[in-house]
Amino acid sequence: MKSYNVCLKDTVKTFTKRLFYSLFDCEQEAIHGDYLEKTFLEILLTLKIENGEAIWKTFKGKLPEIRKELDLDAIAFENNDPASHCLEEIYLAYPGFHAISIYRLSHALYKLGVYILPRMMSEYIHGITGIDIHPGATISESFYIDHGTGIVIGESSIIGKQVKIYQGVTLGGIQVAKSLASTKRHPTIEDNVTIYANATILGGDIVIGANSTIGANVWITQSVPEDSLVTYQTEIKIRPKKNGIR
Numbered sequence: 001m002k003s004y005n006v007c008l009k010d011t012v013k014t015f016t017k018r019l020f021y022s023l024f025d026c027e028q029e030a031i032h033g034d035y036l037e038k039t040f041l042e043i044l045l046t047l048k049i050e051n052g053e054a055i056w057k058t059f060k061g062k063l064p065e066i067r068k069e070l071d072l073d074a075i076a077f078e079n080n081d082p083a084s085h086c087l088e089e090i091y092l093a094y095p096g097f098h099a100i101s102i103y104r105l106s107h108a109l110y111k112l113g114v115y116i117l118p119r120m121m122s123e124y125i126h127g128i129t130g131i132d133i134h135p136g137a138t139i140s141e142s143f144y145i146d147h148g149t150g151i152v153i154g155e156s157s158i159i160g161k162q163v164k165i166y167q168g169v170t171l172g173g174i175q176v177a178k179s180l181a182s183t184k185r186h187p188t189i190e191d192n193v194t195i196y197a198n199a200t201i202l203g204g205d206i207v208i209g210a211n212s213t214i215g216a217n218v219w220i221t222q223s224v225p226e227d228s229l230v231t232y233q234t235e236i237k238i239r240p241k242k243n244g245i246r
Contacts, residue, residue, distance in 0.1 A: 011043060012117065012121060013124050014039075015039045016102060018032040019036055023063060023070070024067070040052070040056050044114070044117070047116050047117065049114060062108045066104050069141055070100065070104060072141045073142060073143050074090045076144040077096070077097055080146070081144075081146060095128070096129070096131065096144070096146065099125050099145065099148060100139075100143055103135065104139075105121065106118035106119075106135035107136070109135070110135040110136050119134075119135060131148045132152045133151070133153045134155040137153050138157070138159065139153075139157075139163075140159060140191075141162075142161055142162045144162075146165070146167070147197075149167050150167055150198075151169050152169075152170045154171055154172050154186035155186065156183075156204060157188070158186075158187075158188040158189065159189045160188075160189060160192070161191045161192070163189055163191070163192070163194075164195070165195045166195065167197050169198065169199050171201050172201070173185035173186055173202060173204065174203040185203075187201045187204070187207070187208065188206070188207045190212075190226070192211045193208050193212050193213070196216040199215070199216060199217065199218045199220070200218070200220065201214070202219075202220070203221055203222075206220065206223050208220075209223070210226045210227070211226055211227045212225075212226065214230050215231035215232055218232045219232075
């Protein structure tokens with residue numbers, strides 16, 4: 001019977017937390033710098049990934065740019081959420097921003113050809129926030145998630161600038177087959193699109209055109225032109241009471 005290093009989950013959990021803290025706190029960076037490098041190399045060794053030192057050096061060099069991207073994300077949160085009181089609140093208390101932070105870190109590793117560790121990082125934050133973003137997805141700057149619980153963003157999704165997504169949204173594949181692993185299975189969302197709660201958009205050839213609004217609860221399996229409004233209509237009847245009886 002083959003043995004798997006499932007206890008590595010605990011190591012990756014702590015590594016991910018400290019990496020997140022170090023990204024935004026210079027004091028934490030000084031405290032955890034040696035730990036992060038040592039633990040990263042140990043994780044890659046356990047996963048039998050070669051050239052760990054070179055990968056770490058390249059990844060570490062990308063951290064300042066990741067921080068800049070996340071600062072733009074945080075500003076998008078502050079600009080779009082009327083419930084926010086200050087920028088500091090976004091960094092400290094918003095699960096959507098936390099999920100995007102771990103996505104951007106894991107995506108950088110994914111692009112370096114490291115696959116299992118980014119997936120473990122994304123599953124760690126998925127368990128905390130309920131937001132499932134595959135590290136292979138491509139997400140541009142100023143990305144805003146409101147509430148976030150139940151969001152699923154598939155591996156080959158492409159998301160443009162200034163996109164807003166609400167809770168329960170799925171960017172998924174219309175077919176689930178191993179033979180499609182190397183094909184684009186998930187939709188493309190162009191710039192300045194808003195997707196409201198529980199909308200489902202499926203298919204690798206689907207494009208949601210720029211500046212469009214996708215209403216709540218819609219199911220989309222065909223492309224949408226720029227500047228579109230897509231809504232789901234249902235009929236709700238409210239009957240007035242007569243003598244207290246409906």
